[in-house]
Amino acid sequence: MPGRGAFRAGLDEGAQQLTGQLGKTVQRLRKAYNLSLSDLAEQSGVAKSIISQIERNETNPTLATIWRLSQALDVSIERFLASSEDHPFIEKLSRGDTPLLVSEDGRVRLAIIGWIKTVEWLQWYDLVAEPGGLLESDGHQRGSVECLSVISGTLEVEAGDIIERAGPGETLRYRCDRRHIVRNLGPAPAHATMVCILKAAVME
Structure with a gap:
């Protein structure tokens, strides 16, 4: 894992990239609605000077500020923070930027690589x-x-009353709308990719 300094640098770089996208989005939407800085400030409750700094990429706004601007410009926060859909992009996350979850026993680690x-x-x-x-x-x-x-390795899944194992190259699909358990009962570490579809059609 990178040191704290490297992690902080990664966060700062990510914040600068986010602010750059946000500033362009604010300015584009404000002009699309034919609003002046003063108009947007009055409608959002965000100071005119702050909006100007955001558009010029000179500040990292708080979530509360982003929410107020998104409401005034009538867009969701998700859409507000998204990069322009007609602009191709490649996003690279370092290991330090990738959130990590750890099981209660400390022996299973889940790196959140989803969008x-x-x-x-x-x-x-x-x-x-x-x-x-x-x-x-x-x-x-x-x-x-x-x-x-x-x-790699072997993993066992318990979903409801069913238990099944899988090895390298094999995939287990199971309903996860009930208590479910993933275990490594083998002698070596196991590595897998886990995908959870939260709004799948209800099975018969």
Whole structure:
């Protein structure tokens, strides 16, 4: 893992990229609505000077400020923060920028590699389980499905009353709208990709 300095630098760089996109979006939408800085300031409750700094990429606004501007410009925060849809992009995240979840026993690690824009309906993770590791989860939304594709090692999934194992190159798909458990009962670490579809059609 990178040191704290490298992690901080990564966050600063990400914030600068976000602010750059946000400034362009604010200015584009403000002009589309034919609003002056004073008009937008009055409608949003955000100071005119702050809006001007945002458009010039001179400040990192708080979430509250972003929310006020998104409401005044009649767009969702998700759309507000999104880069322009007609502009191609490549986004690179370092290991330090990738959020990490750890199971209660400390032996299973989930790196959140999914896109924040899809988190409400599609999530995917890079999973590493040490021998004996156990990841227990409560049920998600009704009809949700999880797909566990094993890269190395062997993993066991318990979903409801069903238990199944998978090895390298194999995938387990199972309903995850009930309590489910992923275990590594093998002698070596296991590595897999986990995808959770939160709004899948309800199964018969």
